[in-house]
Amino acid sequence: MATSRDGWEAVPKGIVDLHTHTFRSDGELCPAELAQRARLNGYSVLGLADHADHSNLEAVLDSAVKAAKSLRGAYPGFRVVPGVEITHVPPPLIPGLIRRARELGALCVVVHGESPVEPVEPGTNLAAISGRCDILAHPGPIGEREALLAAKNGVALELSARGGHSLANGAVAKAALATGCPMVISSDAHAPGDILSPALWRMVARGAGLGVADARKLAAFAARLAKRLSASSAVPRERGGIP
Numbered sequence: 001m002a003t004s005r006d007g008w009e010a011v012p013k014g015i016v017d018l019h020t021h022t023f024r025s026d027g028e029l030c031p032a033e034l035a036q037r038a039r040l041n042g043y044s045v046l047g048l049a050d051h052a053d054h055s056n057l058e059a060v061l062d063s064a065v066k067a068a069k070s071l072r073g074a075y076p077g078f079r080v081v082p083g084v085e086i087t088h089v090p091p092p093l094i095p096g097l098i099r100r101a102r103e104l105g106a107l108c109v110v111v112h113g114e115s116p117v118e119p120v121e122p123g124t125n126l127a128a129i130s131g132r133c134d135i136l137a138h139p140g141p142i143g144e145r146e147a148l149l150a151a152k153n154g155v156a157l158e159l160s161a162r163g164g165h166s167l168a169n170g171a172v173a174k175a176a177l178a179t180g181c182p183m184v185i186s187s188d189a190h191a192p193g194d195i196l197s198p199a200l201w202r203m204v205a206r207g208a209g210l211g212v213a214d215a216r217k218l219a220a221f222a223a224r225l226a227k228r229l230s231a232s233s234a235v236p237r238e239r240g241g242i243p
């Protein structure tokens with residue numbers, strides 16, 4: 001068990017979780033309730049990333065952007081980042097959809113990676129990395145070659161708190177640590193009970209084999225990423241035309 005002397009107690013300072021779902025796709029909560037519950041669990045940043053393909057990208061982002069706008073400044077020290085999770089899209093179409101998502105106001109583009117528990121098309125991880133998404137979610141047992149390219153392209157690899165997806169967290173952490181690729185921890189929350197707490201966040205980090213110094217680095221990277229993504233909202237993004 002970790003003791004306060006290990007230094008684990010102080011990590012993370014505020015939870016940054018950029019991969020969660022609302023009832024706009026297959027989550028259970030509306031954005032405001034998800035935000036309220038996340039905030040009370042110790043979040044500083046909540047990213048909305050509902051599942052999307054070509055059929056519903058605009059609707060998902062319209063909803064996420066409106067939710068983030070309505071909650072902006074509502075709670076001190078807490079913010080909502082509008083995003084999307086591009087899910088089961090054929091790999092050659094992924095880079096174009098990442099660009100379109102950004103035009104529609106996605107500040108954080110997550111791609112649903114090659115999870116060990118879903119029939120995700122092989123090549124999805126590479127298409128997401130080449131298309132420079134922000135986070136490659138649950139990439140499965142990714143190798144160092146792809147992790148190196150992710151590091152070069154500024155794509156963070158995800159350690160997932162979600163059952164099933166999390167089976168490959170050890171391999172993801174190993175490849176990321178070997179190549180200097182940044183990592184994030186996400187809940188992939190679909191229901192209230194999935195929302196991270198600081199204790200669960202630490203368990204995901206420790207379970208993936210991270211030491212406290214690596215966990216601190218991960219938390220600091222996630223905070224910088226969220227800050228950078230939020231700052232990019234100053235750029236007008238509505239040219240793409242949200243219906």
Ligand SMILES: [Zn+2]
Nearest residue numbers: 021026051190
């Ligand atoms: Zn889902």
Ligand SMILES: [Zn+2]
Nearest residue numbers: 019021085188
């Ligand atoms: Zn997800």
